[in-house]
Amino acid sequence: MKAPADPICGGGPPPTLSPADAARLDDLYARFEAERDFSIGYPCNQAFDYSSLYRFLGFAINNVGDPFSGSNFRMNTHEFEREVIGEFARLTGIAAADCWGYVTNGGTEGNMYGLYLARELFPDGIAYFSEDTHYSVSKILRLQHTRNIMIRSQPSGEMDYQDLEESLRIHRDVPPIIFANVGTTMKGAIDRIDRIREVLGRLCITQHYIHVDAAFSGMILPFVDDPPPWDFAAGADSLSISGHKFIGSPLPCGVALVRKIYMERVSRSVEYVGALDTTISGSRNAITPLFLWYALRAQGDAGFRRLVDYSLGMAAYAVGRLRAAGVPAWRHEHSLTVVFPLPPRAILKKWTLAPYRDICHLITLPNITKDIIDTFADDMQRSLDNREP
Amino acid sequence: MKQIIIPVPNAPGTLAAVTETLADAGVNIESIEAEAIDDSGVIILRVDAYDTALRALRDGGYRAVTEDALVLRLENRPGALAQIARRLTDAGVGIRSLQILERGDERSLVTLVADDAAAARQVLADEIVALP
Numbered sequence: 271m272k273a274p275a276d277p278i279c280g281g282g283p284p285p286t287l288s289p290a291d292a293a294r295l296d297d298l299y300a301r302f303e304a305e306r307d308f309s310i311g312y313p314c315n316q317a318f319d320y321s322s323l324y325r326f327l328g329f330a331i332n333n334v335g336d337p338f339s340g341s342n343f344r345m346n347t348h349e350f351e352r353e354v355i356g357e358f359a360r361l362t363g364i365a366a367a368d369c370w371g372y373v374t375n376g377g378t379e380g381n382m383y384g385l386y387l388a389r390e391l392f393p394d395g396i397a398y399f400s401e402d403t404h405y406s407v408s409k410i411l412r413l414q415h416t417r418n419i420m421i422r423s424q425p426s427g428e429m430d431y432q433d434l435e436e437s438l439r440i441h442r443d444v445p446p447i448i449f450a451n452v453g454t455t456m457k458g459a460i461d462r463i464d465r466i467r468e469v470l471g472r473l474c475i476t477q478h479y480i481h482v483d484a485a486f487s488g489m490i491l492p493f494v495d496d497p498p499p500w501d502f503a504a505g506a507d508s509l510s511i512s513g514h515k516f517i518g519s520p521l522p523c524g525v526a527l528v529r530k531i532y533m534e535r536v537s538r539s540v541e542y543v544g545a546l547d548t549t550i551s552g553s554r555n556a557i558t559p560l561f562l563w564y565a566l567r568a569q570g571d572a573g574f575r576r577l578v579d580y581s582l583g584m585a586a587y588a589v590g591r592l593r594a595a596g597v598p599a600w601r602h603e604h605s606l607t608v609v610f611p612l613p614p615r616a617i618l619k620k621w622t623l624a625p626y627r628d629i630c631h632l633i634t635l636p637n638i639t640k641d642i643i644d645t646f647a648d649d650m651q652r653s654l655d656n657r658e659p
Numbered sequence: 660m661k662q663i664i665i666p667v668p669n670a671p672g673t674l675a676a677v678t679e680t681l682a683d684a685g686v687n688i689e690s691i692e693a694e695a696i697d698d699s700g701v702i703i704l705r706v707d708a709y710d711t712a713l714r715a716l717r718d719g720g721y722r723a724v725t726e727d728a729l730v731l732r733l734e735n736r737p738g739a740l741a742q743i744a745r746r747l748t749d750a751g752v753g754i755r756s757l758q759i760l761e762r763g764d765e766r767s768l769v770t771l772v773a774d775d776a777a778a779a780r781q782v783l784a785d786e787i788v789a790l791p
Binding site for chain 2: 436
């Protein structure tokens with residue numbers, strides 16, 4: 271059936287904005303364009319082109335329900351969502367048949383899903399997470415009434431495994447739910463899954479759950495040589511990866527990935543949509559699965575490897591360029607997060623950075639060029655030269 | 660009267676800034692104490708308008724810890740938190756949440772939410788940051 275020429279109920283001309291309101295939108299657009307190249311502190315890749323998918327924005331589509339169970343609401347993109355999950359399963363070391371997941375609104379929902387599943391499996395479990403963990407995790411644990419203990423971080427941002435062991439030893443009768451960061455928010459540090467499993471092994475703790483927050487690095491590590499153990503193959507039980515970070519998307523999105531056997535234990539039927547709904551939200555975005563599917567198909571492994579190589583090269587360049595400018599910048603191997611001391615206020619005013627206490631970082635996503643890094647390094651050098659003795 | 664604890668940088672003018680924030684919101688401070696912990700510190704206060712004070716502090720960019728959580732002062736070394744957990748476990752007190760608030764070179768500040776706050780307060784009396 272063809273859509274009517276004028277979709278407005280009752281006919282008549284479609285509503286339009288006043289000139290003043292239209293001008294406000296033009297101003298907003300101009301502001302975004304001006305700010306794009308100065309936004310270097312947050313992991314949101316600005317380089318993407320999904321224009322061939324924009325025609326789908328003309329439909330009210332909705333991915334309500336479990337993408338693997340079907341739904342009575344047929345204007346969905348579940349088929350594409352399942353393919354996205356299958357691709358991420360392959361990239362994270364698990365057979366597609368053993369993995370369940372869905373496209374989320376971002377990394378936090380993926381983390382919430384992992385912690386929710388863990389809490390359902392181990393209602394009395396205690397969650398352990400490092401002090402470099404994203405603040406949203408404390409919020410999730412409070413929402414879920416999950417008991418939790420924070421673990422010290424090493425200066426590098428990686429979990430202090432000795433502190434973890436000491437804390438686990440005291441509660442070894444309670445199943446631990448370990449929240450591991452694969453790329454911490456501020457320093458890009460990686461909590462080693464093999465080290466965590468060694469600790470669990472030494473303490474003879476057999477019942478445990480490991481959730482991995484790979485929001486940013488989850489689309490980097492599959493494409494580097496010799497990554498540290500970080501994925502399902504290393505022993506993760508669930509993973510969260512963002513879609514709008516390295517891949518890039520105009521709308522926030524991500525994937526929650528879990529071992530299917532665990533999800534099946536906690537699934538429940540929501541009959542009114544005819545779906546076995548194991549997702550957290552009811553109505554779910556149906557366009558972001560298309561964005562992710564498009565990016566994965568268009569880039570392919572070779573394309574992402576090229577982007578990762580480019581971005582790692584830019585990160586190395588940024589460290590070198592900043593050090594040459596007198597700024598003691600550093601980064602972890604396989605990380606695009608370049609860390610440096612908190613810059614002066616003028617720099618924070620011009621550049622969109624992410625300051626935290628006495629440090630700051632920039633992130634060399636695929637849209638970051640040498641020109642942008644050079645301009646930033648020059649600004650930093652000038653600010654140091656102008657600093658009062 | 661409920662207590663509020665605010666972790667702050669150990670810098671000149673910080674105490675004045677906090678009190679001004681509260682004064683601007685029309686909050687009267689009943690009692691106040693400040694303690695330095697390496698490069699950071701804590702301000703502990705009681706006020707006449709608890710919720711208004713919390714809102715003003717939040718809007719002013721401060722992290723205010725309410726009395727629902729105990730704030731502990733610990734040595735900054737691996738296992739220090741674990742020892743706290745051990746003392747509570749041995750006393751039969753369950754931990755809901757144990758989190759690091761600030762970490763200095765020598766000492767750290769930790770928040771604790773326990774199943775039984777009164778019992779936890781008793782067990783950890785020597786570590787608690789509080790007004791007398």
